[in-house]
Amino acid sequence: MSAAPQPSVTVRVPAKVNVQLAVGGRRPDSFHDLANVFFAVALGDEVTATPADDLRITVSGPDADQVPLDGSNLAARAARLLAEHHGLRPDVHLHIAKDIPVAGGMAGGSADGAAALVACDALWGTGTSQDVLLELAAELGSDVPFALLGGVALGLGRGEILRPLPVGGTFHWVFAVADGGLSTPAVFRECDRLRDEAGHGSDTASVPDPQADPELLRALADGDPAALAAALANDLQPAALSLRPALAATLRAGADGGAIGTLVSGSGPTCAFLAKDAESAVSVAEALAASGTCRSVRVTHGPVPGAAVTTGG
Numbered sequence: 001m002s003a004a005p006q007p008s009v010t011v012r013v014p015a016k017v018n019v020q021l022a023v024g025g026r027r028p029d030s031f032h033d034l035a036n037v038f039f040a041v042a043l044g045d046e047v048t049a050t051p052a053d054d055l056r057i058t059v060s061g062p063d064a065d066q067v068p069l070d071g072s073n074l075a076a077r078a079a080r081l082l083a084e085h086h087g088l089r090p091d092v093h094l095h096i097a098k099d100i101p102v103a104g105g106m107a108g109g110s111a112d113g114a115a116a117l118v119a120c121d122a123l124w125g126t127g128t129s130q131d132v133l134l135e136l137a138a139e140l141g142s143d144v145p146f147a148l149l150g151g152v153a154l155g156l157g158r159g160e161i162l163r164p165l166p167v168g169g170t171f172h173w174v175f176a177v178a179d180g181g182l183s184t185p186a187v188f189r190e191c192d193r194l195r196d197e198a199g200h201g202s203d204t205a206s207v208p209d210p211q212a213d214p215e216l217l218r219a220l221a222d223g224d225p226a227a228l229a230a231a232l233a234n235d236l237q238p239a240a241l242s243l244r245p246a247l248a249a250t251l252r253a254g255a256d257g258g259a260i261g262t263l264v265s266g267s268g269p270t271c272a273f274l275a276k277d278a279e280s281a282v283s284v285a286e287a288l289a290a291s292g293t294c295r296s297v298r299v300t301h302g303p304v305p306g307a308a309v310t311t312g313g
């Protein structure tokens with residue numbers, strides 16, 4: 001007689017692009033207040049949780065060798081945090097099937113943290129409320145709550161105070177993945193340095209409070225790609241370009257290839273291109289691939305839902 005199969009739970013979780021990223025001054029705690037309009041795309045990771053004797057992480061996928069397997073992995077931190085909250089031991093094997101570029105400004109680590117919270121909650125039967133999951137997510141990192149929510153949302157504070165936003169249709173995106181990542185803290189530091197160098201100052205007294213752009217919110221609600229393209233904005237883009245000047249050629253190649261909007265995704269170095277429809281996205285992707293200005297190209301769409309159980313639970 002064969003042994004009963006171990007139960008396991010698989011959660012799918014999306015990557016994000018920031019269609020607006022307005023960055024305020026550096027706060028005394030060294031974070032920055034943001035008006036961060038997150039947009040979840042149909043490119044994501046899968047995290048599978050299986051009972052084990054202790055906490056163990058494995059990773060598969062093309063960038064697997066760049067993902068830490070120790071306690072610093074956001075999925076491991078999420079499992080420990082949820083277990084601690086419920087007075088349990090975090091004895092679980094988490095397997096990450098990684099498709100989100102690592103250190104690419106698409107919040108892949110945050111996505112895995114959110115997915116691990118949902119997967120472990122289902123595996124352990126702990127029935128954690130969405131409000132508590134969102135609080136635990138915010139302890140893990142500024143981008144983690146959004147990965148739970150998905151869709152499109154405005155993130156205030158350091159990005160963790162979320163308000164879901166209405167969206168009137170599907171938008172078509174192309175992502176150009178760069179060789180090598182950029183460190184998020186380094187990009188925020190470069191943003192401050194550029195502001196200081198320009199004589200504006202970089203603290204909260206010098207930089208205006210970040211605000212969501214009403215035109216951008218209207219474009220999303222109307223499902224209007226041309227209006228969204230015109231409103232795309234990322235205050236971290238000059239810093240990402242300063243640290244990685246080669247990204248200018250990638251942005252130009254996408255615009256020349258027919259993208260109606262271009263921007264660096266979050267802290268970069270992935271570049272995001274908005275296409276007018278699905279067909280045009282394919283030709284933008286072909287132009288980017290032919291340009292030789294990026295490592296790989298992905299065609300996708302959104303918005304899509306946040307972390308959700310697909311198998312088990």
Ligand SMILES: C[C@@](CO)(OP(=O)(O)O)[C@H](O)COP(=O)(O)OP(=O)(O)OC[C@H]1O[C@@H](n2ccc(N)nc2=O)[C@H](O)[C@@H]1O
Pocket residue numbers: 018021030031032033034036104105106107108110140141142143144157158159184185188265266267268
């Ligand atoms: C820039 C954004 C845009 O969505 O994401 P990425 O593009 O890197 O994915 C986020 O703000 C990144 O969020 P996340 O990656 O969760 O950052 P955290 O772990 O909370 O913070 C890492 C470091 O980034 C800086 N940081 C982060 C968020 C924020 N509002 N202000 C900051 O200055 C701080 O230096 C902090 O120590």
Ligand SMILES: Nc1ncnc2c1ncn2[C@@H]1O[C@H](COP(=O)(O)OP(=O)(O)O)[C@@H](O)[C@H]1O
Pocket residue numbers: 066067068072073074075096101102103104105106107108109110112113181182184267268
């Ligand atoms: N599950 C994970 N997946 C990817 N990176 C992780 C993970 N957990 C921790 N990290 C660390 O977080 C860093 C940032 O990765 P990631 O979240 O992919 O990028 P970004 O912050 O640019 O969106 C990585 O360089 C890695 O050291």
